[in-house]
């Protein structure tokens with residue numbers, strides 16, 4: 001890629017990552033706050049502070065466009081990076097309190113770990129963009145899929161465990177998705193350990209195709225669940241925003257799969 005178009009792409013990609021993940025981070029803080037009990041006021045206050053921090057970032061984002069100066073974007077990336085690291089620290093603190101049984105809340109430990117992984121991913125993306133890394137390398141394709149497949153497998157488990165146990169059909173469907181994604185994740189881990197020899201275009205292409213099929217059907221399942229929850233047609237402990245949140249993350253994974261597919265075609 002020529003110098004100028006790489007810079008433009010870095011600016012556009014930075015704004016896109018911040019737009020997507022800042023909203024996600026804000027919602028994580030909301031979900032955590034809703035899961036705490038009334039006496040965990042300090043932790044609720046901290047969660048609310050993160051909601052404000054990411055709302056401010058979303059406001060600031062509107063000042064920039066794809067034509068903004070790269071130096072301004074790099075400074076903004078660095079600022080958002082600090083916020084992502086701060087919320088990661090907070091989530092890990094809450095995980096520690098939970099695992100040591102110093103607090104009891106309605107947030108599953110795996111959910112807290114999951115959202116901290118998403119914060120780490122976001123922080124890392126910003127760091128990479130500021131180092132000028134945009135194009136996905138073949139080894140990054142495998143790693144990125146390992147990350148997202150695990151996220152999808154977790155989502156299936158959360159949905160299964162937050163649905164009312166009397167919703168037997170939906171619980172069984174969620175369990176099937178969980179199994180499907182655990183299998184895909186293991187396949188990805190195997191491919192990962194076979195690196196760099198496994199980085200062939202036919203293998204990566206087939207890997208992406210298989211992942212796309214499963215993510216598309218999980219995305220559709222989440223979409224249906226979201227509608228059923230919004231219309232109060234099913235019994236669950238799932239906040240409608242959480243249903244929408246996991247749906248958007250599946251859409252994001254599909255977009256990334258397409259991006260990788262396009263980069264393989266160019267290779």
Ligand SMILES: [Fe+2]
Pocket residue numbers: 024028115118245249
């Ligand atoms: Fe999330």
Ligand SMILES: [Fe+2]
Pocket residue numbers: 114118151155246249
């Ligand atoms: Fe997630």
